[in-house]
Amino acid sequence: MDKIKTAGRPSLRPSTRRLIQLYSALLHNAHLKGFLEGEIYRGGAKYACVPGLNCYSCPGAVGACPLGALQNALAASGHRAGWYVLGILLLFGVTLGRTICGWLCPFGLLQELLHKIPTYKLKKSRVTRALSWLKYAVLALFVAAIPLWSGLSRGLPLPAFCQYLCPAGSFEGAVALLSHPQNSFLFGMLGPLFTRKFLILLGIGLACVFCYRSFCRFLCPLGAIYGLFNRFCLLGVRVDEARCSGCGACVRGCGMDVRQVGDQECIHCAKCLTLCPEKAISLRAGKAVLKAPAAALSTEAQARRRKTGRIAWALALAVLCFALLWFNVLDPAVLPAG
Amino acid sequence: MKKKLFLILQSVLCLALALGLAAGTLGIYREGSARQAADPLSRIYTPEAVAAALRPVLPLLLIVLLLSALGLVLGIRDENAETPGKRGACPGHPRAVPRWLRPALLVLALALIAAGVFNGSARDVFGKAVKICTECVGLG
Numbered sequence: 001m002d003k004i005k006t007a008g009r010p011s012l013r014p015s016t017r018r019l020i021q022l023y024s025a026l027l028h029n030a031h032l033k034g035f036l037e038g039e040i041y042r043g044g045a046k047y048a049c050v051p052g053l054n055c056y057s058c059p060g061a062v063g064a065c066p067l068g069a070l071q072n073a074l075a076a077s078g079h080r081a082g083w084y085v086l087g088i089l090l091l092f093g094v095t096l097g098r099t100i101c102g103w104l105c106p107f108g109l110l111q112e113l114l115h116k117i118p119t120y121k122l123k124k125s126r127v128t129r130a131l132s133w134l135k136y137a138v139l140a141l142f143v144a145a146i147p148l149w150s151g152l153s154r155g156l157p158l159p160a161f162c163q164y165l166c167p168a169g170s171f172e173g174a175v176a177l178l179s180h181p182q183n184s185f186l187f188g189m190l191g192p193l194f195t196r197k198f199l200i201l202l203g204i205g206l207a208c209v210f211c212y213r214s215f216c217r218f219l220c221p222l223g224a225i226y227g228l229f230n231r232f233c234l235l236g237v238r239v240d241e242a243r244c245s246g247c248g249a250c251v252r253g254c255g256m257d258v259r260q261v262g263d264q265e266c267i268h269c270a271k272c273l274t275l276c277p278e279k280a281i282s283l284r285a286g287k288a289v290l291k292a293p294a295a296a297l298s299t300e301a302q303a304r305r306r307k308t309g310r311i312a313w314a315l316a317l318a319v320l321c322f323a324l325l326w327f328n329v330l331d332p333a334v335l336p337a338g
Numbered sequence: 339m340k341k342k343l344f345l346i347l348q349s350v351l352c353l354a355l356a357l358g359l360a361a362g363t364l365g366i367y368r369e370g371s372a373r374q375a376a377d378p379l380s381r382i383y384t385p386e387a388v389a390a391a392l393r394p395v396l397p398l399l400l401i402v403l404l405l406s407a408l409g410l411v412l413g414i415r416d417e418n419a420e421t422p423g424k425r426g427a428c429p430g431h432p433r434a435v436p437r438w439l440r441p442a443l444l445v446l447a448l449a450l451i452a453a454g455v456f457n458g459s460a461r462d463v464f465g466k467a468v469k470i471c472t473e474c475v476g477l478g
Contacts, residue, residue, distance in 0.1 A: 012410065012411070040468070040470055041468075042468040044464075046463075046464050046467035046468050047460055047461075047463060047464045047467075049463065055474075055475060056466070056467040057470045057471055057474065057475045063467070064463050064464070064466070064467035065467075068466065068467075068471075068474060069463045069466065069467070072462065072463075072466045073459060073462065073463070076459075076462060080457060080458055080459055080462065081453075081457065081459065082454070082459045082462070083450045083451070083453040083454035083457060083459055084450070084451055084453075084454020084455065084457075084459040084460040084462075084463060085454070085459065085463060086450050086454075087446075087447045087448065087449070087450025087451035087452075087453070087454055088447075088451060090443060090446060090447035090450060091444070091447035091448070091451065094440055094443045094444055094447060095444070116406070116410065117348065117352060117402070117406045117409075118344070118345060118348055118405075118406060118409030118410065118414050118415050118416070119345055119348045119349040119352055119416070120345050120346070120349050120416050120419075121416045121418075121419030122419070123418070123419050159471070159474055162471070162473075162474035162475075163473050163474055163476070166474075169474055169475040169476060170475060170476050173470075173474070173475030173476075173477075174475040174476050174477055177470070177475070177477070178477075184385055186472070186477055187381055187383050187384055187385060187388075188381050189472055189477045189478040190381070190382060190383035190477060190478055191367075191382050191383075191478045192367070193473065193476050193477075193478045194383070194476045194477060194478055195363055195364070195367045196476070197475075197476030198363050198476065199360055199363060199364075202356050202359055202360050202363075203356075205356070206352065206353070206356040209352050210349070210352075229443075231435060232435040232439055232440050232443075233440075234440065
């Protein structure tokens with residue numbers, strides 16, 4: 001039976017989640033001037049870590065990458081305990097968990113856009129479920145063990161994940177910097193390291209076309225860290241156990257390798273909200289319901305939510321406009337010298 | 339049938355594009371390494387070599403992008419991948435975590451951040467973030 005669908009075309013209008021992802025990607029990389037000048041941002045905002053995977057060598061990046069910061073902190077743990085980055089990761093984990101992956105991470109957005117390319121797709125299976133444990137090995141080895149060993153035994157920082165694996169660094173950092181004519185001198189540095197990392201980037205990009213969020217599911221150590229907090233993070237999808245019939249429609253329809261809604265693989269994308277026949281799933285921030293099936297809410301509640309949504313979007317746009325203005329015009333760090 | 343062919347074509351084109359880029363990269367590296375072996379001052383990668391490697395691949399990239407746009411507008415997609423699998427009943431719900439855990443971890447997070455500001459690890463984060471780590475992004 002030909003399961004290639006053409007009738008019932010999906011709407012081309014971006015969903016709220018897509019809009020938030022685009023917004024977040026822009027906010028993560030608000031230093032647009034950097035792309036025009038081929039220079040990274042060096043202002044005070046880089047004291048702060050952004051929640052998603054976003055290389056701090058990207059010309060647009062306005063914050064530090066939490067994973068890069070963690071590796072450097074571990075490598076320097078012989079001199080100074082990296083409390084700051086541990087605190088930041090704990091804060092992100094407890095408040096947002098893997099909601100960051102599903103709604104805020106720029107690299108997650110990139111993977112989803114690649115997956116939009118209409119090709120045959122690989123479905124999740126026992127193999128993908130088993131592969132999802134690989135990211136914990138990547139976390140343990142490349143993010144923790146190697147930087148720690150290098151820092152403590154050799155006194156040299158070695159952010160192994162950044163150096164050997166990270167596709168965000170290759171794409172947002174290397175390719176973005178090399179694309180600018182001012183940085184043509186960087187070509188002199190390219191060698192086997194760049195070749196290896198670029199091939200890894202290609203492989204991951206190709207995998208994302210055929211397999212939903214391949215990097216996120218199988219390799220991302222940041223997702224592995226946030227996943228540890230998924231069960232008790234403040235913001236995320238929650239199941240009303242009183243309504244749940246245990247049919248498993250949520251698990252079967254999910255693109256990630258979840259065993260239960262809200263487990264360490266769940267990115268809280270809220271796709272399961274529409275799949276649940278009992279309307280038992282909602283996206284919550286603590287006790288407040290952010291998103292629920294329409295039938296689960298009264299007409300007044302829906303109207304109230306729409307109004308709150310409009311106010312939230314207005315505030316968010318104001319923040320984005322200010323960020324673009326600050327990181328490109330007003331910040332003393334971006335003003336021309338002299 | 340036409341839609342099936344479309345998906346097959348797109349799949350093959352994406353594979354071909356990735357292979358083309360990979361072959362181009364390896365080609366530049368091989369030739370550049372040979373050149374550098376003869377003349378240690380020469381570069382392995384040059385903008386001209388990269389442009390030459392990209393030239394044959396760019397039309398392929400454009401075709402992939404155009405076909406992707408067409409496929410998205412027409413709603414062509416692999417529905418088989420979107421059909422939920424048969425296996426996977428819900429294995430139950432996780433145990434509730436203690437109510438004090440989240441506030442306690444929040445307080446701990448804020449305390450760690452404050453400790454980091456005072457012990458200078460925040461400064462370390464800033465110090466790394468404002469420099470281009472060429473090894474980290476694979477530049478060498």
